Amino acid sequence: MLLLLQYTLIFASVLILVALGGCFAEHSGVINLGLEGIMVMGALGGALMMRYAPDSFGAFGMIICVIIAAMIFGVAYSSLLGVACINFKANQTIVGTAMNMLGTAAATVIVKAINTATNPNDVSSTIQYVDEKKAFIVNIGSFEFSWFMAIALIGVVVAYVVLYKTKFGLRLMACGEHPQAADSVGINVYKMRWAGVLISGLYGGLGGICYILSGVSEWKFENGVAGFGFLALAVMIFGQWKPSRIAMAALIFGFFRALSNVYFGFPILVALNIPGSIYNMLPYIICLIVLAFTSKKSRAPKAEGIPYDKGQR
Amino acid sequence: MIKKILKNEAFQSLFASLLCIILGVAIGYVVLLFINPTGAGEAIMEVLKNFMHYSKANLQLKNFGGTLVKTAPLIMCSLSILFAFKVGLFNIGAAGQYCVGICVSLYCALALGMGWVPCMLLAAVAGALYGAIVGLLKSYCNVNEVISGIMLNWIALYSTNMILTNVKEGTSPYTFHLSTDGPQAILPTMGLENLFAGNEKVTIALPLSILTAVLVLVVLEKTKFGFELKATGFNKNAAKYCGMAEKRNIIVTLMISGAIASLGASFLYLTDFEQWSCTSSAVPAMGFNGIAAAFLGGLNPIGTIFSSYFIQHITNGGAFVDKTMYCSQISDLISAIIIYLCGFVFFIKYMMNYVIDKNEERQALKAKAEAEAEAKTQEGGDK
Numbered sequence: 001m002l003l004l005l006q007y008t009l010i011f012a013s014v015l016i017l018v019a020l021g022g023c024f025a026e027h028s029g030v031i032n033l034g035l036e037g038i039m040v041m042g043a044l045g046g047a048l049m050m051r052y053a054p055d056s057f058g059a060f061g062m063i064i065c066v067i068i069a070a071m072i073f074g075v076a077y078s079s080l081l082g083v084a085c086i087n088f089k090a091n092q093t094i095v096g097t098a099m100n101m102l103g104t105a106a107a108t109v110i111v112k113a114i115n116t117a118t119n120p121n122d123v124s125s126t127i128q129y130v131d132e133k134k135a136f137i138v139n140i141g142s143f144e145f146s147w148f149m150a151i152a153l154i155g156v157v158v159a160y161v162v163l164y165k166t167k168f169g170l171r172l173m174a175c176g177e178h179p180q181a182a183d184s185v186g187i188n189v190y191k192m193r194w195a196g197v198l199i200s201g202l203y204g205g206l207g208g209i210c211y212i213l214s215g216v217s218e219w220k221f222e223n224g225v226a227g228f229g230f231l232a233l234a235v236m237i238f239g240q241w242k243p244s245r246i247a248m249a250a251l252i253f254g255f256f257r258a259l260s261n262v263y264f265g266f267p268i269l270v271a272l273n274i275p276g277s278i279y280n281m282l283p284y285i286i287c288l289i290v291l292a293f294t295s296k297k298s299r300a301p302k303a304e305g306i307p308y309d310k311g312q313r
Numbered sequence: 314m315i316k317k318i319l320k321n322e323a324f325q326s327l328f329a330s331l332l333c334i335i336l337g338v339a340i341g342y343v344v345l346l347f348i349n350p351t352g353a354g355e356a357i358m359e360v361l362k363n364f365m366h367y368s369k370a371n372l373q374l375k376n377f378g379g380t381l382v383k384t385a386p387l388i389m390c391s392l393s394i395l396f397a398f399k400v401g402l403f404n405i406g407a408a409g410q411y412c413v414g415i416c417v418s419l420y421c422a423l424a425l426g427m428g429w430v431p432c433m434l435l436a437a438v439a440g441a442l443y444g445a446i447v448g449l450l451k452s453y454c455n456v457n458e459v460i461s462g463i464m465l466n467w468i469a470l471y472s473t474n475m476i477l478t479n480v481k482e483g484t485s486p487y488t489f490h491l492s493t494d495g496p497q498a499i500l501p502t503m504g505l506e507n508l509f510a511g512n513e514k515v516t517i518a519l520p521l522s523i524l525t526a527v528l529v530l531v532v533l534e535k536t537k538f539g540f541e542l543k544a545t546g547f548n549k550n551a552a553k554y555c556g557m558a559e560k561r562n563i564i565v566t567l568m569i570s571g572a573i574a575s576l577g578a579s580f581l582y583l584t585d586f587e588q589w590s591c592t593s594s595a596v597p598a599m600g601f602n603g604i605a606a607a608f609l610g611g612l613n614p615i616g617t618i619f620s621s622y623f624i625q626h627i628t629n630g631g632a633f634v635d636k637t638m639y640c641s642q643i644s645d646l647i648s649a650i651i652i653y654l655c656g657f658v659f660f661i662k663y664m665m666n667y668v669i670d671k672n673e674e675r676q677a678l679k680a681k682a683e684a685e686a687e688a689k690t691q692e693g694g695d696k
Contacts, residue, residue: 033459080653090656093403093459094608098656101601102649105642106344112640113348120637222642223594230463237460277475284464291461292454 002143003262004255010214012247012254013152014207018232019239019246020159021074021203025081026241027163028196029176029189031305033096034081035204036229037103038074040221042205043212044107045073047219048114050132059135063147066132066209074205075198077103082197086190089307104224111221128218136213148210152247155203159243172196176301179308189308207232215261227284231257234287240299252290256283319669326611329661330620333609337651341643349638356634360644363630371510378509380622380629382586385518386411387621389577390603392522392529395612397570399533401546404567406447406462407574408600409469410440414575415582415589415597416473422498422583423480423489429498429583436579437572443469444571448564458567466596478591486592491585500583518580523618525573530614542566574600598645602628605648608655624648 018035025032032038049069053062080099084090108125115122138145163169174182175192183189211228212219235253239246260279263269318324338357345353359366364376390407397404404410418436421427427435446465450456481488491499500516509515533539545552545562553559577599582589606624610616631644 084653084656088657088660090659094604095653095656097403097405097601097604098649098653101605102646102653105645105649108642109344109348109640109646112642116638116640117349123636123640125640125642226594227463227467230460233460234464237457275475277471281468281471284467288450288456288461288464288468291456291464292450295455295457298455 002141003265004258006144007215007258007261008251008255009149010146010210010254011257012250013146013148014211014214014228015232015235015250015253016152016207016247017148017155017203017210018207018229019235019250020155020243021200021207022233022236023159023200023239023241023243023246024163024172024196024203025200026196026236026301026304027173027176028193029179029301029303029306029308030081030085030193030197031092031096032078032081032197032200032204033093033233034078034099034103034229035096035200035207035232036225036227037096037099037101038077038201038204039208039211039225039229040103040107041077042070042074042208043219043225044110044208044221045205046070046209047111047127047129047212050129051127053132062132062135066136067151067206070205070209071202072205074201074203074208076201078197078201078204081201082194085307086193086197089309092305092307100224100229104221107221125221126218127221129213130217133213133217146210146213148213151206151210155206156243156247159203163243168195173301175308176303179303180310180312183310193308204229231283231287234291237298237300238290238294240294241301253283253287256286319665323611323613325662325665326613326616326658328665329658330609330611330616330655332661333651333654333658334623336654337647340650341647344646345639345643352635352638356639356643359633359635360627360630360647363626363633366630366633374508374510375512376629378506378512378515379586380625381509381519382512382514382516382584383581383629384622384625385522386577386581386599387602387606387625388522388526388618389573389580390600391606391610391617391621392526392614393570393574393577394603394607395610395614395617396529396533396573397566398607398612399546400542400562400566401549402451402458402563402566402570404444404447404462404570404574405459405600405604406444406465406567407570407603408596408598409462409466410443410571410574411578411600412466412469412473412596413443413571414440414578416469416476417575418498418579418582419488419589420476420480422491422495426495427498429500432498432583433576433579437576440575440578441568441572443575444567444569445564447571448567451567452560452563466600470593470596473589474591474593477589481591486590487588488591490588491583498583499585500580514584514586516580516584518584522577522580525576526614526618529573533614574603602648605652605655608658609651611658624651 022032022035046066046069049066053065081095084095085092111125111127115124136147171187172192175189179189211225235249236246238249263279342353342357345356364373367373390411393407394404414436417439418432421432421435447458447461450461451458477488500518502513502516505515506513541557542562545559549559602624606617606621610620627644627647631641
């Protein structure tokens with residue numbers, strides 16, 4: 001039972017972080033379908049940091065460095081979306097999809113190149129971090145508390161305060177609702193959208209490193225992140241683009257995702273004799289059902305997905 | 314004359330696509346340079362050469378055939394995405410519909426012992442039904458088709474793994490070989506193998522996929538049905554007010570799109586070219602490469618035939634790079650970069666038109682000035 005709680009919380013943390021990333025981008029008026037790629041890149045940054053950071057950093061230093069590396073990679077990668085969608089008015093769906101493919105391909109190529117360079121016989125795309133991972137986990141009894149659970153909570157609070165209690169956040173949201181109106185009162189829409197995209201990269205990168213540190217102690221970069229970026233977008237829609245609701249939605253999805261990891265620990269579920277594949281499918285099926293019921297009255301930012309054109313009425 | 318060509322829509326698309334390819338390959342080359350500068354040039358050449366890697370004409374032809382075998386499903390996937398995109402829908406679920414096609418065609422062939430025609434048709438029906446889910450969610454529940462598509466991709470993958478486990482070899486994760494357990498379901502070659510040095514995997518799939526491309530072109534450009542679909546894509550509400558059934562149009566579009574993708578799967582898996590691994594942890598890349606091919610082909614059905622071949626050509630070429638220095642994923646990287654650059658096609662065309670217009674304006678001004686000057690000199694002559 002404790003294991004289920006632990007996995008629920010850690011997967012929910014991933015979903016919260018990534019969904020908040022999507023939330024910032026969409027409030028500024030850009031649909032970020034490239035979150036999956038951003039997660040992979042953030043994971044790559046964090047994993048490389050874990051691989052190369054000297055032991056002298058200590059546990060705390062390690063956590064800080066890994067998180068910063070993941071954020072930097074996420075932000076840098078999200079600028080690809082910014083350039084294409086804000087400055088060049090490209091189709092946001094295509095660019096997002098390309099970024100997902102590019103993220104996985106680039107991470108695989110980079111990790112394989114590093115592995116092959118250190119050992120010519122090693123052609124895998126795996127990075128191991130068995131010892132480094134321990135820095136992120138605090139054992140409370142048999143419950144493994146991960147620092148990312150705390151970070152996700154902080155992330156929600158920060159997102160709420162920034163979006164609703166600061167001048168910056170309100171202006172950001174104005175750009176997603178009616179950019180022409182925002183421009184007319186002197187807000188630079190391009191700058192605001194860039195800010196939204198870069199913040200989404202920051203959150204996405206964090207979510208990525210959190211994802212690969214949940215449960216496993218090595219990561220094969222060929223695998224990508226198994227649709228988590230898109231699950232997070234579903235969480236965001238279910239959460240109606242509001243940070244507090246996103247947190248609640250993430251807990252529900254996290255629970256079903258966790259179930260596929262630990263269902264064999266429950267005698268009742270094992271007795272039902274349902275194939276493992278069904279549990280694997282469960283989060284996606286739940287997601288579809290939830291979306292079917294919630295999308296109709298969705299309160300999406302009105303101008304999302306439309307490139308800003310100054311001359312438009 | 315040249316100006317006329319430059320202004321031509323088709324030429325601009327072709328130019329933009331070629332520019333994307335050149336830039337994509339160049340960036341790939343730079344990445345290789347970073348990894349290991351000594352063999353980068355050679356590696357990029359291997360990717361571009363693909364089957365030309367072999368010196369014997371016979372082997373070349375055979376491997377050319379191998380590339381073509383995988384081009385057929387890619388053409389279908391890109392047509393599927395193109396068809397939906399023309400109606401304003403981004404069918405990223407093509408990958409899942411492709412997966413369903415694999416599942417149905419292999420299950421019908423191996424477990425039910427059906428021939429290739431029913432296998433193919435049932436796959437198409439299943440793909441259409443799977444696509445209809447996305448369509449229903451989109452038109453009645455307002456669910457973004459990209460997100461529901463991705464969710465359905467994963468559901469399709471796990472279902473396929475589960476169902477095809479019934480027709481797999483005991484210890485290995487792979488499904489049975491069609492050649493031993495379901496020869497009746499293998500697509501006929503109609504003598505095509507003679508063109509490719511006896512490569513029996515080259516089947517009627519290739520001509521069928523080209524035929525589909527032509528069909529899609531005709532339906533979209535020359536029929537009332539296609540016009541209605543496109544009108545729905547341009548403006549859903551306008552289509553509705555004109556008396557078109559916009560909800561039905563969306564569902565029908567995604568059904569056709571799904572059927573095409575899933576037919577593509579049967580085009581590959583009913584040749585016994587490869588088997589399905591029941592422990593797959595990722596949706597087949599074919600559906601996503603279809604996106605690349607569709608956009609690289611300038612969203613033209615005939616263009617996609619060539620762009621699909623190109624994408625498959627470099628994907629296969631990736632297998633020939635020197636494995637001690639680089640990995641075969643370099644070709645995935647190049648095609649991903651190419652799709653990213655395809656996002657800029659609109660901008661490239663805009664710039665081309667802008668430059669041409671500026672030039673024309675300048676020339677017109679110059680001509681005007683010259684004419685005025687001439688008129689002045691003539692005036693002066695009179696006096």
